[in-house]
Amino acid sequence: MGEKKRILSGMQPTGRLHLGNYAGALANWIKLQDEYESYHCVVDWHSLTITYNETERIAQDTIDMVTDWLAAGLDPAKATIFVQSLVREHAELHLLLSMLISLGRLERNPAFKERVKDLNLRGEVSYGHLGYPVLQAADILIYRAHAVPVGEDQVPHIELTRELARKFNSTYGETFPEPETLLTPYARVPGPDGKKMSKSLGNHILMSDPPERVEEIVMKAITDPEKIYKGDPGRPEICNVYAWHYTFNSDQEQLIADECRQGSRGCVVCKKEAAGAISEYFAGFRKERSRLESDRGYVLKVISEGTERAGGVAGATMERVRKAMRLFSLEE
Numbered sequence: 001m002g003e004k005k006r007i008l009s010g011m012q013p014t015g016r017l018h019l020g021n022y023a024g025a026l027a028n029w030i031k032l033q034d035e036y037e038s039y040h041c042v043v044d045w046h047s048l049t050i051t052y053n054e055t056e057r058i059a060q061d062t063i064d065m066v067t068d069w070l071a072a073g074l075d076p077a078k079a080t081i082f083v084q085s086l087v088r089e090h091a092e093l094h095l096l097l098s099m100l101i102s103l104g105r106l107e108r109n110p111a112f113k114e115r116v117k118d119l120n121l122r123g124e125v126s127y128g129h130l131g132y133p134v135l136q137a138a139d140i141l142i143y144r145a146h147a148v149p150v151g152e153d154q155v156p157h158i159e160l161t162r163e164l165a166r167k168f169n170s171t172y173g174e175t176f177p178e179p180e181t182l183l184t185p186y187a188r189v190p191g192p193d194g195k196k197m198s199k200s201l202g203n204h205i206l207m208s209d210p211p212e213r214v215e216e217i218v219m220k221a222i223t224d225p226e227k228i229y230k231g232d233p234g235r236p237e238i239c240n241v242y243a244w245h246y247t248f249n250s251d252q253e254q255l256i257a258d259e260c261r262q263g264s265r266g267c268v269v270c271k272k273e274a275a276g277a278i279s280e281y282f283a284g285f286r287k288e289r290s291r292l293e294s295d296r297g298y299v300l301k302v303i304s305e306g307t308e309r310a311g312g313v314a315g316a317t318m319e320r321v322r323k324a325m326r327l328f329s330l331e332e
């Protein structure tokens, strides 16, 4: 492990994951765990930036999500899996980093602006929410991570993290590596309505959904609106069902696209096949997940061991940080 570069990434505790979460993050984490020393964090404090008054589900959502991580193949022997709020040092570093950045810089952060717009927040932005990327920077820097595997939408946050690392280093001495963005290969995973799959829109298919449920959702999907009869040629590039074939039925997708363009493939059959392919893709996952569901103790043990390992690294970094900043120490 010693020679490998270190990565860190986080996910808010949203409970059971959907196909977009899988293709947009988790699948990549699983791929990277052999190549990198991996840290993966349930960022429950980040979820409070919006839902501070709805905390009753955080704990169960955390377990459900970590169970999905494990069932999908994130391996605790390779990756350190932990919960942000159990490693209190993240909050300490967040406080210190918050001195090194201006309010204006945070307000100009495009990811922040977009979130305020999407969620219709306007004047309702809390102090904690404005500091969202500072907390994210603390998550990353406290492990002195070399790289952060994230999607395109997170690039502004990583840029801000790099700025904070530079600012800290130039003010107090070289302490943090400047982390690189390790961009997740883009996968278009729409819901049946064509919008980006998300739980808040209710257009999601869970990784753990049983085949009947997958089929029910897939059969409702919007395809090419100009393909009315079975024999009409279609345009896979604008079809939601084709997008699923592309990601979860990659052996067949080329043939499917050709048949669709030629008009020799009807949407009903195509949907049935997509539903079948998705269910097949996650068959092993579902089996492993139901095994883990009956072993909550194991999932808790993984989190507990991961948190301990993460806490060791975070604690050591904070000692360095306090020393670099010449904060008071009782020693020597």
Ligand code: TRP
Pocket: 008, 009, 010, 011, 012, 043, 046, 135, 136, 139, 140, 148, 149, 150, 154, 157
């Ligand atoms: N902001 C990230 C997201 O919304 C979650 C996150 C928090 C994160 N801390 C992180 C991602 C550290 C990568 C590294 O997806």
